[in-house]
Amino acid sequence: MSPEASGERSVAAGWIGTAVTGDVIGLPAEILNAARDVQAPPGLTNLPPPPLCLGREAELARLHEVGDTAIMQASTVHGLGGIGKTTLALAYAHRYRHAYGVVWWINADSPTRIEQSLAELTRRLLLGLTADRDRVAWAMAWLQWHPGWLLVFDNVEAVADLSPYLGALGGGRHLVTSRRAVGWPRSMRTLALGILDAEQAVELIRATAYGDAELTVRELQDLRALAAELGYLPLALDQAGAYLRQNPTVTVAAYHRRLPTKLDKAADGLDAERTIARIWTQTLDALTVRDPRAVELLRTLAWLAPDEVPVGLLEADGVDPDELAEALGHLAAYSMATVTRDTVGVHRLVQQVLRVNAPAGRREAEQAVVRALDGLDPEAGEWDSLIPQLIALAESRPVGHDDGAVTDLYRRAGWRLDTQGRLARATALLEAVLAQREQSLGELHPDTLATRNNLACAYRAAGDLGRAVPLSEAVLAQCERVFGELHPHTLTSRNNLADAYQLAGDLGRAVPLWETVLGQCEQVLGELHPDTLLIRSNLACVYQTAADPGRAVPLLETVLAQRERVLGELHRDTLTSWQYLADAYRAAGDPGRAVSLLETVLAWRERVLGELHPDTLGTRDSLAGALRAAGDPGRAVPLSETVLAQREQVLGELHPQTLTSRNNLACAYLSSGDAGRAVLLFELVLAQREQVLSALHPHTLLSRGNLAQSYAEAGDPARAVPLLEAVLAQREQVLGEQHPDTLISRQGLASACAMTGRPDRAVPLLEAVAAQYERTLGGTHPTTVAVRNHLARARREAGTG
Incomplete structure (x- = not known):
């Protein structure tokens, strides 16, 4: 049965693929016939020059996938302004231009601009039409007669602007870029474009x-x-x-x-x-017209953390939940925010632009966080989800800003991070607390000094030794002035400064300072006071760091005997001394003795503290390392796997001790010959330490060096060399030329150079390492002997020995 139509301008058809209704521009038959007969010159295009498009191979491949030919061939690339949508579309058009008869770039931010671009296509194909309206109609007719083209609609503002073209033009390919993430026809493929790696x-x-x-x-x-x-x-x-x-x-x-x-x-x-700022200003203007509440919300979000802001944080009294949901929906639709059911995220650069242009949003953000934390227990789980918001507020604190309303929240969040072993994340919080206390209490108030000391410790935990050391020096001088040379606060500050010197690799200042602190503790507290024993233990550990087992081992044996006498055999500190002594035996080249001692300590700690106490886990980790050093990977690997699983359970995925266990497990895999698993795990640990600590923290540098070594042992020394060069330069910068870790990097670089056929580069590196080990360890130490043998082999390969 045939369909019927009635009424003015009605349409009837047996089957309609795509129907477009509305006003149709009429052109003379001879001109329409020309649209059928005119052939485009080969390679007709108006593309701008090809861009530099890096890291988008997967996206280019997805755009080039051939879809179902029975439906419209159209794709939309959407995302935040500046994400690279235009670059991707232009790179695609240039790469595949020879697959299409005509490739035409259309500025599509308004209906008028679309028509202007299509009129230009007519001007390139046909002379004689003068009105742009006629040129658009002729271009449409030409495209309908000649399939196999690519039209790129760049920067579409409204989906409706494309309706006259997507439906009427089905013989080619449409590629669309837009900030709009929603509202596209179901038949269109959409690609959400993300940031580069x-x-x-x-x-x-x-x-x-x-x-x-x-x-x-x-x-x-x-x-x-x-x-x-x-x-x-x-x-x-x-x-x-x-x-x-x-x-x-x-x-x-x-x-x-x-x-x-x-x-x-x-x-x-x-x-x-x-420019970034102007592109987003245009988006904000469009959003203001659509939903002013969305822009106000975005200005508040600009001062919070860039990722995973809880939606509940934005629910103020008097705010209609539906209106909040709609405002968030508009931010997502314009790609200005990433919205899930529970969280919101805003690109950090969008935040920077908004902070410059709309500083008033900070007050709203501050009030939202204070309101959310009001009455919550700092040990409750809700605190952990809101600490990133406090950090963001602290980081953006204007100079001289009165943070009185949130200073105590900053302090409590810093304390919470410290108890979790994440003091490195608390620097901005403590900086804000210190500024407020200096302002309200004065430079030398005891609470101000305590905060300044805590901030120095946070800098040290974050590996920011350039700030940790001078601040620790300043705190010590101020404590000496306020409390006196021998006050416990002053002794604590002196101990902390010595610790900072040690971490910075400045053992020339760390050792004598700790020796001074020890003498003062003996004078003030007595030879056998627990704090004196702690300082004596710290001094022994710094001797060990300085590769001086001749002084480290006897002093640790002394501390152990004194703690057994004063505290008892099974006291927690006594067991710590046993473990430190075992670690010293291992460092002195006697891993078998270390294994035996650590097995005893582990049994005691399991009995006294329990299977999952952090101290027990630390001993288990040390035992796995000693087994690895003793050449027993069959026991070391499963024990390291157990410790990692237990620390993840007890401390969490990103606790520094968990990261240490993950690093040690990777080392165990490497020593057992499983370089493939070692590489993957070292890459993970490095990324996590960069996130939790910093790029130049000594532990991060250790992970970077371990990763490079794993590349070499996995048979890819060419990949290892540049990473080892970077680690060596960074360790020389952070730790100093003669720090033991720097020597390890120099030796590792020499090995990788030899493996890549450059023994001439390895020789001077090994000569420097051998000389240093001979000075610190002696000529007969196993490490010295191994390096000297390595040097002799490199000289032979280089033809100089």
Whole structure:
């Protein structure tokens, strides 16, 4: 039965694939016939020059997938302004331009601009039409007659703007870019574009700013820090690279320091309207028209953590939950926020732009956090989810700002992080508390001094020794002035400064300072006071760090005997002394003795403290390391796996001790010959330590060195060499030339150089290491002998020995 239609301008058909209704522009038959007969010149295109598009191979492949030919061939790339949608579409169009008869780029931010772009296609194909309206109609007719084209609609603001084209033009391919994440026809494929990964981001800035020029390790570090601050956002990375290229006297570090003032500056050759700040301003203008509440909400979110802000935090009294949900929906629709059922996230660079342009949002954010934490127990789980919000507020605290309402929350959050072994995350919190106490109590008030001391400890935990050491020195001088030379607070400060010197590799100052502290504790507290015994134990450990077992072992034996006499055989501190002594035996080259002693200590700790006490887990980890050093991977690997699982259960995934166990398990895999599993685990530990500690924390440097070694042992020494060079330079910078860890890096680099056929590079490195070990360990120490043998082999291979 045939369909019927009635009424003015009605349409009837037996089958309709896509129907477009509305006004139709009429053209003379001869002109429409020309649309059928005119052939495009080969390779007709109006594409802008090809862009630098790094790290998007997977996305390009997805765009090129061939879909069901029975439906419209259309794809939408959506995402945050500056995420690289235009770059991806342009790279795709250039890469596959030969697969299409015509490739036409359309500026699609308004209906008028779309029509102008289509009119230009007519001008390129046909002479004689003068009205843009006629040119658009002719271009549409031409595209209908000639399949096999690609139309790229760039920067679509409203889905409805494409309706006249997507439905009417079915003989080719449509590629759309838009900030809009929702509202697209179901038949369209959508691709949500994310940020680049860290290495691709660094490469984009480097290639844009410096081309093929060689960069120093420090310059690469600065690029990594800048890329992280830019949130790995392609347009921001490109903008930064272009600025650095145009201003070669500006260093990466200087650009980073002045970043908020640079987000609206375009270098020559870049579109001034395509800076990060201006693109997002345009989005905010559109959002303000659509939903002003969404913009207000975004200005509050700008001052909170960039990821996983609890939705409940935004639920103030008097706020309609449905209105809040709609506002969040509009932010997600414009790709200005990532919204789930429970959390919200905003790109950190969006936050920076908003903080500069809308500082009033900070007060709303502060009130939201205070309201959410009101009356909560600091040990409750809710506190942990809100600590990142307090950190964000502390980090953005304006100079001189009165944080009285939240200072106590900062202090309690810092305490909470300290009890979790995550003091490194508390630096911004303690900085805010210190500023408030200096302002309200004065520079030398005991509470101010205590906070300053805690902040120095946090810097030390974070590996920020450039700030930890001078602050510890200042605290000691102030305690001496306020309390006197021998007050317990002063002795604690002196101990903390010695600890900072040790971590910084400055053993020349750490050892005599600890010896001084020990003498003062003996004078004030007595030879056998528990605090005196603790300082004596610390001094023995620093002797061990200095690779001086001749002084470390006897002093640890003395401390053990004294603790047994004063505290008892099974006291917690006595058991700690047993473990330290076992670790010293292992470091002195006697792992068999260490294993025997640690097995005894482990049995005692299991009996006294329990299977899962942190001290018990520490002994179990030390025993696994001693077994590994004794050449018994069959026992070391399963024990390391057990310790890691137990620490994950008791302490959590990212606790520093858990990361230590994960590192040690990777070492066990490596020593057992399973380099493949070792590499994967070392890569994970490195990423986690960079997140929890810092890029230059000694433990992070250890993980980076271990990863490089695992590359070498996995048969990829060429990949190991540049990483080892970076670690060596970083350890020389952070720890000093002669620190034991620096020597290990120098030796590892020498081994990798020899493996890559460069024994000439290995020889001078090994000569320096051998000389240092002979001075510190002696000529007969197993480590010294091993390095000397390695040096002799390298000399033979280099033809110099």
